[in-house]
Amino acid sequence: MQPEPPYVADKSSRASHPFRRALLRGLGIVLPPLLTVVVFIWAWTLIDQYVLQPVEGVASWTLIRLEWDVRRVPPDEADIDDYQLLSTREWIPRHVYERVTENPGSERPVTASQYYRRYVRIQYLQPWIVIPTFLLLFISLLYLLGWLLAAGVGRLMWASFERMIDRLPLIRNVYSSVKQVTDFVFSEQTIEFNRVVAVEYPRKGIWSIGFVTGESLLDIRSAVNEPVVTLLMPTSPLPMTGFTITMRKSETIDLDMTIDQAIQFMVSCGVVIPPRQLQRPEPASRLSAELFSTAKLPEPATSADDSSSSSTQDSGKNSSPSASNHKPSKS
Incomplete structure (x- = not known):
């Protein structure tokens, strides 16, 4: 039974639709x-x-x-x-x-x-x-x-205004959400990201990109008895929101990419990849051809070979006792 030849991509299909490309x-x-x-x-x-x-x-x-x-x-x-x-x-x-x-x-x-x-x-x-x-x-x-708001009187006036907004049923929900976003964007205490890492989150086998923001809490480090880090796990395609988690430092992988490149990767949903992180696999047709050429396939035995081998074994068994009983004659 002859093995099937490896699949080779048709070059004409690659050259099709030039206008669309x-x-x-x-x-x-x-x-x-x-x-x-x-x-x-x-x-x-x-x-x-x-x-x-x-x-x-x-x-x-x-x-x-x-x-x-x-x-x-x-x-x-x-x-x-x-x-x-x-x-x-x-x-x-x-x-x-x-x-x-x-x-x-x-x-x-x-x-x-x-x-x-x-x-x-x-x-x-x-x-x-x-x-x-x-x-x-x-x-x-x-x-x-x-x-004015930096002064005492202005701060009191603004606090009174916000308390009045909090009493309005529908407006307070919208106002509080908008205020959280503006406080995050225009806050003077900016969050400094140290580096970009990859961790298995939210479960084993799923890798996510996060930003290291600090060394986390002392009680957590004492409980696990090894260094831990605090990570911001941003959401895609809006990385300004996300989750704050604490991971063992040994379970993180440092990535060779900048903060801007990581944000571009998240905003584009993984489409924009930094040049240093691009994978360059060989074409599938070439890999399959090489694997096929190096593979050793077992050859199936035919019925004629089986019969000849069995007859040889039987004759060998029959001749062995006669050879052992035969004695050479003395001259």
Whole structure:
């Protein structure tokens, strides 16, 4: 019975679908920067919609009240050249009318309120003025809040505010969760990871990556009578959350990878592997061919060989006693 030849991958299957491979390779190049831009655009849209536009609306209303000079009756003859009559029988300053006429926007204003709204927009609320001013005021406000909360009175006021939030049934759950995340991200006491290790967690046979954060507790070390370490076992694909465990130091394996590489490995769910940790196995077809060539397979015995060997053994048995009884004749 002849053994089956080893399986050799068809080279034509590897070369098939070149368009799909090129398309996937192109997506792998384009998607990271594209998604980065999309995330920043999404964040800026939220800030513009919920923060910048309300602030801009308040600023526009304030400036309109300060600049407001609308008359229902004709001005004096000495001032009539400084005003312009609208179709709504309202008189507005001529410089406002001319400035808006030069840049009316998508819809031409009709009423005095619309003229002033457009005038304030193009005169004071240009994007190159609004955005830097908003950022400066926002940073200044954050600084003042931080300085105020560092003082005793501000800390008491903030504690009273949080106690009031804790009394609200639904809001307190959302607020407490958001506060835990912000406290972890913006805390001044940062967690320093010493190194990256691999441990069998959550059971034997399953290997997980963790960050060494310290030497754990003295009572645990005394109980096990050997060095122990504290590990943060992050979850994938969001490594900012996880579990804190204590392991024997002898049961950990130091990995040749940085903290950033370990985080990339977790965020990508194991797709992004550091170059030093890449496995380079030989192709399956080559391995199977080598194993097949070096293997010693037993040869099956045929029926003819069995009969000949049995007859030889029988003749040997029959001839042995005759040979032993035969005596040579004396001459």
